[in-house]
Amino acid sequence: MESRGHLLTEQSNPNSQELDRFSSLELVDLFVEEDGRVLQAITAAREAIAQAIDCTAQALAGGGRLLYIGAGTSGRLGVLDAAECPPTFCTPPELVQGILAGGEAALVRSSEALEDRFEDGALALVERGVTAQDVVVGISAGGTTPYVQGAIAEARQRGATTIFIACVPIEQVPSQADLEIRLLVGPEVLAGSTRLKAGTVTKLVLNILSTSVMVKLGKVYGNRMVDVSVTNQKLRDRAIRTLVDLTDLSRSEAESLLDRCQQRVKLALFVHWSGLEVEEGRSRLEAAGGHLRKALEGE
Known part of the structure; x- marks a missing residue:
């Protein structure tokens, strides 16, 4: 050798x-x-x-x-x-x-x-x-x-x-x-x-x-993990804190929004900021290739 x-x-x-x-x-x-x-x-x-x-x-x-x-x-x-x-x-x-x-x-x-x-x-x-x-x-x-x-x-x-x-x-x-x-x-x-x-x-x-x-690939907004998989209590808490930090929502409002959006932080943020219903928000995000910023800016 x-x-x-x-x-x-x-x-x-x-x-x-x-x-x-x-x-x-x-x-x-x-x-x-x-x-x-x-x-x-x-x-x-x-x-x-x-x-x-x-x-x-x-x-x-x-x-x-x-x-x-x-x-x-x-x-x-x-x-x-x-x-x-x-x-x-x-x-x-x-x-x-x-x-x-x-x-x-x-x-x-x-x-x-x-x-x-x-x-x-x-x-x-x-x-x-x-x-x-x-x-x-x-x-x-x-x-x-x-x-x-x-x-x-x-x-x-x-x-x-x-x-x-x-x-x-x-x-x-x-x-x-x-x-x-x-x-x-x-x-x-x-x-x-x-x-x-x-x-x-x-x-x-x-x-x-x-x-x-x-x-x-659009998995991040700013420096936040917005495509995080909410699979345990720690990650759910992080998801709720992200929503509270990035929006004007209270913790209880953030929890409710997260639940309405099937535990998807990115979708919850888009629905909140765009004022769209959940299904329409999901379609718009998909059309933007999953990029939250692009979807918000209408690209």
Whole structure:
């Protein structure tokens, strides 16, 4: 097997050569210093991330899906981001999907050996019926994961838009993806442990990507989650507070309005501000592609 020692993610960090001698306070200070490189890496990749937001939003608006695929920490982070979209943005579970080498069992038990099968990554996309409408985001800290490479190859063959997220420079590990997001955080405090800075920077970028895409899709008004799924008491309270904060309604009036609008905050806001009946408000919102601001402005 070819050595991976030359990869940026596998190199030894000169700042942690004596890590086993550090006091607890020195360990904390070192991690703080090293984690500061995470935001620098995101800033350096800002244009590529913005491009990823735009192409993903366009694909989803056209009926496509966003699929993250990875192994180990990278794959788990994709699954986590996908799982949080339905409760946050009221999206159907199939719209944003996380695919992890080894499946659900690998969420809680290490299955890194499964990342070595190129064909399994391709098969995962075949099983999900990936098409040219979809966006496939391959996540691999070191960039060499065969499972992810197989997925990218299959996605390209099917005409899907492909995005590759890695923490090594492109000259170390080229890819065939349509768009590259290279997050160069440098060697880890614990050599090769990419659950650290590489995992942190990946989590932040997935936060940015999915949240920004949902903003583009009209899931947000101002900085409020107006497409939230009211599935428990906490979320119902948040929905009512949003209505109270954004309107002149009392809490009891907001509750009544939310109930009339089938627990849909966005519809409740539109009905209140437009003066329309619920069914007419729903039709107008749908005609505006679900964008509350566009519906209010009559676009």
